Amino acid sequence: EQAEIGLIGLGVMGSNLALNIAEKGNRIAVFNRTPARTGEFYEEAGSLKDNIVPCETIEDFVAAIRPPRPIIIMIKAGAPVDEQMALLEPHLQQNDIMIDAGNANFRDTMRRFDALKDSGLTFIGMGVSGGEEGARHGPSIMVGGTEASWKRVEKVLTSIAAQYHGEPCVAWLGENGAGHFVKTIHNGIEYADMQMIAEIYGILRDGLKMDAAEIAAVFAGWNRGRLNSYLIEITAKVLEAADPIGGRPIVDMILDKAGQKGTGKWSVIEAQNMGVPATAIEAAVAARSISALKDEREAAEKVLGLPAVPPLAVSDKAAFIKDLENALLAAKIGAYAQGFAVMAAASREFGWSLPMPTIAKIWRAGCIIRSQFLDEITTAFTRDPHVANLIVTPAFAAMVRETDGALRRVVSTAVLGGLPVPALAAALGYFDSYRRGRGTANIIQAQRDFFGAHGFDRIDGADSHHGPWGSGLGTGAA
Ligand code: NDP
Structure with a gap:
């Protein structure tokens, strides 16, 4: 039976997220750059082992996941994510989804999203909050990406998210960088x-x-x-x-x-x-x-x-x-x-x-x-x-x-x-x-007009755009 989702990066957050996913009845394939960690993680998974497919190579990992493959990348933010994506990309197929779940700068997310636009692959930038404990038992999850890619992961993410009086704390918030921006x-x-x-x-x-x-x-x-x-x-x-x-x-x-x-x-x-x-x-x-x-x-x-x-x-x-x-x-x-x-x-x-x-x-x-x-x-x-x-x-x-x-x-x-x-x-x-309707920026506008001829609007709507400053007007000093 193929895994419903994959996860790369068995650090603190990744391990806990993977255990949470497995515990909620989703089969998950896992991979870590340092393979020894994958083995260690699997051994510690106890009764959840049945839902976990530990993989030592990227090839095995990708093959273990049901297409279109959602793959969570939960590693150190920044350049490591670009490196990991570049290593993963050649193994993926049409509509597979790389999901960056780390604390990315949303501008990086926008860039990664754009870079994959014509590749047939998609990208999700996903904000995860709640620390270690949240990742393990129910984080708040903020998703940004295409609606189609969200539909592919909605079920798994809903199953692992925290709940507030029965309502899951996960949502699709918009395209590209929306999730990481909100995070x-x-x-x-x-x-x-x-x-x-x-x-x-x-x-x-x-x-x-x-x-x-x-x-x-x-x-x-x-x-x-x-x-x-x-x-x-x-x-x-x-x-x-x-x-x-x-x-x-x-x-x-x-x-x-x-x-x-x-x-x-x-x-x-x-x-x-x-x-x-x-x-x-x-x-x-x-x-x-x-x-x-x-x-x-x-x-x-x-x-x-x-x-x-x-x-x-x-x-x-x-x-x-x-x-x-x-x-x-x-x-x-x-x-x-x-x-x-x-x-x-x-x-x-x-x-x-x-x-x-x-x-x-x-x-x-x-x-x-x-x-x-x-x-x-x-x-x-x-x-x-x-x-x-x-x-x-x-x-x-x-x-x-x-x-x-x-x-x-x-x-x-x-x-x-x-x-x-x-x-x-x-x-x-x-x-x-x-809360103060009449503030003090009138004096700022006057000063700006005095030294820089920036002009101002009048409260009576009348059409005088410069003040009577005489020689000070338009000296051009910044
Ligand atoms: P780290 O940021 O320390 O990430 C550790 C993992 O990253 C390990 O699996 C490590 O693999 C992998 N890694 C590091 N560099 C590379 C690389 N160049 N290529 C491939 N894999 C690499 O641990 P965390 O689990 O704390 O954080 C993961 C992400 O989650 C970060 O973006 C963080 O900001 C975010 N986050 C963290 C929270 C927290 O409370 N800690 C809360 C919310 C988000 P290896 O074993 O081979 O070294």
Whole structure:
């Protein structure tokens, strides 16, 4: 019996995805560049062996799969994917489908898709979220490619995806790079979510001088409320964990230097390319970059010292912690609104027709940003799929009005206390500028016209395109 699907790359993600596929009753052929790993994987597969066809050569692997062959490539992103595709291509036939399931830059996906256009082969760029655990027991899956290729893999992918109250967290989102683009923005939002949590943690630790166990209790409590989400849940768990060496809270032993692999940065670059403000995500990416400057930060603290400010002015601790909860919710709304706005712009730019309610739906379970909150976003976008911004949907406008006061109090308290809250402040700045009909860009336009004769529109619609600047006009200086 031929396999329904193939998978190349038995690393952490690939192995778990293959076991998940086999467990759901799909026969799968597997291949790994280093054949020893294939044997090892097969031996560890236990009762799932019956559904797994381990292959040592590409020829055997391809022959084991039912045509048209869907082949998942789950290897290190970047050049390795191009190398693997080039090795695989000569063995494939008309309508076979190469599926890149790694964290590809969607621009690479677009390029790979185009390169195969006239070959008779097809390509799917597939975003997979949920880490190791998700891959094994149910990830969120974002698919980009032709509708025909999606039809070929729909059944298998639906069988392995996470479920939210019985609804599978997988969908075809559009042609070529759509799936990897949406995965990128998922990660951008994830960066913002994580950074905002880190800023709140900083206020609790450095402002309120709470220890890890006390902060864990705060997050655990929030996880039972409106902030209920995987990231809040694991934050509480992380804060509770003890260091095996010495027994102190493990978080207190971890170096404050964050890594990044590129998806956050890509989100911000693409947002900027399209002129979409994604300030909370930008702040989160920049915060990771600042975190990486550990030596410089330590040197700067010696030169500048910490801000010379009085301790945090908090008279009612319980009320302030309630404010922190609402502030986090408000800021989170800002970050998601920005992420969805970036996707809406990309949908127009790349001609994808990205289905916003569906994207929110397939993020409700399986992925890292999964939460109750995404169900509320699903409802809002289902009611109004073409709304300009999430924060002007009735439900979210009400939530912003209810919680932005807390965000304002928290940001100002933190700022006066000398604590950095760049992502929370970015979300607040976004609300405050987005909701203000009359902004301050009139002065920018005047300046631009003054030094560069760029011209401006008038509020009365009258037809004067330049200001009365006299000799300053048109000096041509940039
Ligand atoms: P790695 O990125 O470390 O990939 C390991 C696998 O890649 C191994 O099977 C390895 O084969 C193979 N490989 C590396 N280089 C090549 C090459 N040039 N040609 C062929 N095969 C190669 O492991 P992960 O499983 O963590 O990640 C896989 C992909 O999934 C990445 O794109 C990652 O960004 C993405 N991803 C990861 C998540 C995670 O939580 N880890 C979550 C979501 C996506 P060999 O055994 O021969 O070395």
